[in-house]
Amino acid sequence: MTEFTALPLFSFVDEFPASDSPVIRVAAVSGGGAEPSTTVLGPLSAQVPAGTDFALLGIKPAAGAVSTLALGPGASPLVLAGIGADATVTSLRDAAASAARALVTRSADLHFAFPIGDRDQAVAVGLGAVLGAYTYDRYRSKSAGDAAQAVIRVLLPADLAGVADELTQRVLVVAEQVYRTRDLVNEAPNDLSPQAFADYAVKAAKAARVKTTVFDSKALADGGFGGLVAVGQGSVRPPRLVKVAYRPARAKQHIALVGKGITFDSGGLSLKPAKSMETMKSDMAGAATVLGAVLAAAQLKLPVAVTGWLCLAENLPSGSATRPSDVITMRNGKTVEVLNTDAEGRLVLADGLSAAVAEKPDAVIDIATLTGAQLVALGPDIAAVMGTDETRSAVLAAAREADESMWPMPLPEDLKDGLESQVADLKNIGDRFGGMLVAGLFLKEFVDDVPWAHLDVAGPAYNERGARGINAPGGTGFGLLTLLRVIENRALGR
Numbered sequence: 104m105t106e107f108t109a110l111p112l113f114s115f116v117d118e119f120p121a122s123d124s125p126v127i128r129v130a131a132v133s134g135g136g137a138e139p140s141t142t143v144l145g146p147l148s149a150q151v152p153a154g155t156d157f158a159l160l161g162i163k164p165a166a167g168a169v170s171t172l173a174l175g176p177g178a179s180p181l182v183l184a185g186i187g188a189d190a191t192v193t194s195l196r197d198a199a200a201s202a203a204r205a206l207v208t209r210s211a212d213l214h215f216a217f218p219i220g221d222r223d224q225a226v227a228v229g230l231g232a233v234l235g236a237y238t239y240d241r242y243r244s245k246s247a248g249d250a251a252q253a254v255i256r257v258l259l260p261a262d263l264a265g266v267a268d269e270l271t272q273r274v275l276v277v278a279e280q281v282y283r284t285r286d287l288v289n290e291a292p293n294d295l296s297p298q299a300f301a302d303y304a305v306k307a308a309k310a311a312r313v314k315t316t317v318f319d320s321k322a323l324a325d326g327g328f329g330g331l332v333a334v335g336q337g338s339v340r341p342p343r344l345v346k347v348a349y350r351p352a353r354a355k356q357h358i359a360l361v362g363k364g365i366t367f368d369s370g371g372l373s374l375k376p377a378k379s380m381e382t383m384k385s386d387m388a389g390a391a392t393v394l395g396a397v398l399a400a401a402q403l404k405l406p407v408a409v410t411g412w413l414c415l416a417e418n419l420p421s422g423s424a425t426r427p428s429d430v431i432t433m434r435n436g437k438t439v440e441v442l443n444t445d446a447e448g449r450l451v452l453a454d455g456l457s458a459a460v461a462e463k464p465d466a467v468i469d470i471a472t473l474t475g476a477q478l479v480a481l482g483p484d485i486a487a488v489m490g491t492d493e494t495r496s497a498v499l500a501a502a503r504e505a506d507e508s509m510w511p512m513p514l515p516e517d518l519k520d521g522l523e524s525q526v527a528d529l530k531n532i533g534d535r536f537g538g539m540l541v542a543g544l545f546l547k548e549f550v551d552d553v554p555w556a557h558l559d560v561a562g563p564a565y566n567e568r569g570a571r572g573i574n575a576p577g578g579t580g581f582g583l584l585t586l587l588r589v590i591e592n593r594a595l596g597r
Contacts, residue, residue: 134164288578337424
């Protein structure tokens with residue numbers, strides 16, 4: 104990869120500076136559904152004339168709505184972003200995102216004056232504005248990258264003015280890694296091979312002073328990584344495993360993260376229908392998210408050791424591809440009968456998990472666009488979380504704090520019978536029903552006794568609908584905020 108989507112020039116301020124550029128001011132407007140309750144909130148509310156008939160002017164307080172209010176001759180208009188009934192972290196974040204998305208191409212500085220009550224709300228507004236400004240247009244002949252870099256400023260209340268620089272740094276670090284994760288997911292698969300992904304990971308980690316180790320085809324074969332080798336052997340672009348290790352001094356704990364990185368998934372010889380391949384460049388979202396979480400932890404200097412394992416392969420059919428009924432030996436010595444080559448993600452993850460738990464971390468978390476069954480069960484916006492009770496609960500708590508939608512799912516032992524093979528230790532698929540849970544049960548065979556959680560993000564990792572909230576169409580970076588919060592909570596002893 105040679106180009107990345109540029110972040111806006113972002114900062115928190117205690118007062119808006121004079122600007123030589125045009126300025127668009129943005130305030131929040133709330134309403135409980137009845138138009139008479141519509142209210143402009145925040146520092147700019149005093150500029151709205153008393154008795155303003157919002158309904159007559161077409162001002163909508165609904166979440167996601169963006170309206171313009173003229174303030175009379177000689178006064179610049181005020182853009183109003185709807186937050187719905189209440190000013191919450193979620194409503195403020197999504198309102199800032201919607202406004203930034205609507206305004207970022209206007210060639211004007213964006214000044215957000217929202218009702219901010221605490222640090223969490225401040226970060227939500229800042230992060231929402233920056234993530235809402237994201238547009239991926241690398242492959243267009245004329246892109247927004249040719250325009251001037253956007254400028255976004257968010258006004259802080261007086262009691263938070265002293266931490267403006269700290270909050271600005273947090274927003275920029277997190278937003279940068281979400282942008283990079285989205286860029287990787289959106290990259291065309293002819294450009295993002297396993298080797299290209301590995302090269303990017305090494306370069307990005309070096310910039311963050313994080314150590315990397317790349318396992319090439321020979322190292323994978325010599326190390327017994329039978330799952331990665333089997334999945335990648337059908338492509339002329341061979342598999343890679345990248346270890347990304349952040350090791351701060353006096354680390355309190357060690358967390359391992361494992362990400363599925365199938366740079367394109369055709370299904371292999373168990374070929375997918377053509378329509379089902381259209382978004383399969385996104386099948387490496389888990390690995391991209393893991394990389395972003397490790398780098399964000401390093402940039403924020405969190406006192407927790409974090410190891411990321413990026414399991415990279417391209418799943419294609421060819422004369423050298425793995426065949427249904429082949430038996431492979433995994434890194435931990437277990438044998439697997441491969442009955443469906445389109446159930447490949449669990450094979451690369453299993454090897455990554457085996458390598459991760461060999462280092463005896465305090466917990467291991469894997470994240471993957473693993474099963475279509477996740478979409479059937481929970482839809483496109485909610486991820487599934489499985490694993491050992493304590494670690495699963497920790498992930499769910501972090502997801503709530505990070506405002507990412509996740510739901511706990513069981514690992515029923517009675518479904519494990521479906522993984523029994525007549526010729527090997529395991530099959531890579533189970534019976535017809537419970538596919539998401541069966542995939543989790545398969546992965547459980549490779550984590551030993553290390554506390555573990557499995558995140559299936561098949562739906563929320565890639566937005567196939569229109570822009571909504573902080574997400575543009577395409578890669579979302581979903582899961583990164585949760586993984587980062589898990590690491591931060593470990594640093595706090597939670």
